[in-house]
Amino acid sequence: MSACVRTLGRRDYLPVWRDMQAFTACREAGTPDELWCVEHPPVFTLGLAGRREHLLHDIDVPVVDSDRGGQVTYHGPGQVIIYTLLDLRRAGLGVRELVRRIEQAVIELLADHDIRSQRREGAPGIYVGTGADEAKIAALGLRVRNGCTYHGVSLNVDMDLSPFAAINPCGYSGLRVTQTRDLGLDLPPEVLGRQLTDALQRVLYPPRT
Template sequence: MCATPVSSQQIPSDPGVVEVASQEATAVVVRWRGNEAYQTSFDAMREFTAARDANTPDEIWLVEHPPVFTLGQAGKPEHLLVADSGIPLVQIDRGGQITYHGPGQVVAYLLLDLRRRKLMVRELVTLIESAVIETLAAYNLAGERKAGAPGIYVPQEATGASAPHAGAKVAALGLKIRNGCSYHGVSLNVSMDLSPFLAINPCGYAGLETVDMATLGAEAGWRDVAATLAARLEANLAAHAATILSVAEAAATDPSAEAAAVDPAAHAAPGGQPPQPQAGVAPAA
């Protein structure tokens, strides 16, 4: 799955005006869509995003798909290694290469108004990855990021049942941004048949091992993990919204905080440097 540029419209044109969404506007509706064909979810996400307006509540959809390979809009078909696998291939509009969705995998789609949330794409990717790491920790599993490769991986220093799978990928993410709003999201492997991953170069990486939580030693059901992941995503989005609100309140009384209030990403970026604009669709992994 991948991420996109945030248009300049996210930042108020008048630096003296700080627009902050209300608590109601930043609430998230969680929808349990259950087992659903990928094309159905894909069409519904695009329709929801095209129809939404400034007052449409943000949503997180929790889904489990029948077996399907998905290929990003610039993906290379040669990363599908077995042409007659019997698993359908769907070309979609996220960034990145090819990945697999199937039973036993939690997929969380994030349909968010990033402009309203004053949320940059890089911040959103970090927020999602943090939620996955926190979800794994709830089941006594460790996960880590890998520079330049979105998603969550088994740490190189992993021990116990995870040790043989150091460096393997357990969660993939990819986003599409349209008119300042996101769709697509993150997939976390819980307990699934992993053999279809052998028919592809996962996310375009030849030889990359893909694992699930069960292989790493966690006994957890799909619904329980989905609920945990949704809760962590909600909590991290709420924490970001609270930070933006506090920065805006500080800007009202402290001129030195005004720049951070107008461009919260610059305030939050490591080293105080604002992230550079991205173009196109964010890399899926």
């Protein structure tokens, strides 16, 4: 079993979000899972618990109140986003295990390129470095409706990181962010998007023994 992969290219956040909602609302028991690989023009998104106090400066980037979990994050060109439209009941997965597996896919992808990364307790996402040098490289936010998920994971690849300075990323003041290009990985978003999609397929649909 595996998911159907759709490569959407660069598309505005709002219509893709609405498409995810519509897909999830119309799912039936046999509807295949899907992974949507997309890139968005600049946008800040606020999660359901998002507080506008984490928007520090107005830099003329639109803000969308989303229905995912989490606080505020930034999406922009050069960032790989994989939306995970999955039937949790069919997979026998809880939300925590799904988060763990999505994080594991990012960890394994980066390890394949000799980049060591890790989780942070209580703060979903993937981080590189330690101590004062720690920086977030991937963010994660999900929504569950009727046992099915949408939204997903974003990986910073080759983008303008300066808009992150206008927010408290994921609600954390002073949180540093980084990207694969700045870690010496010189692969374009479309290549890393395919590799992350493959890694997600492996962790979400392991071979049955």
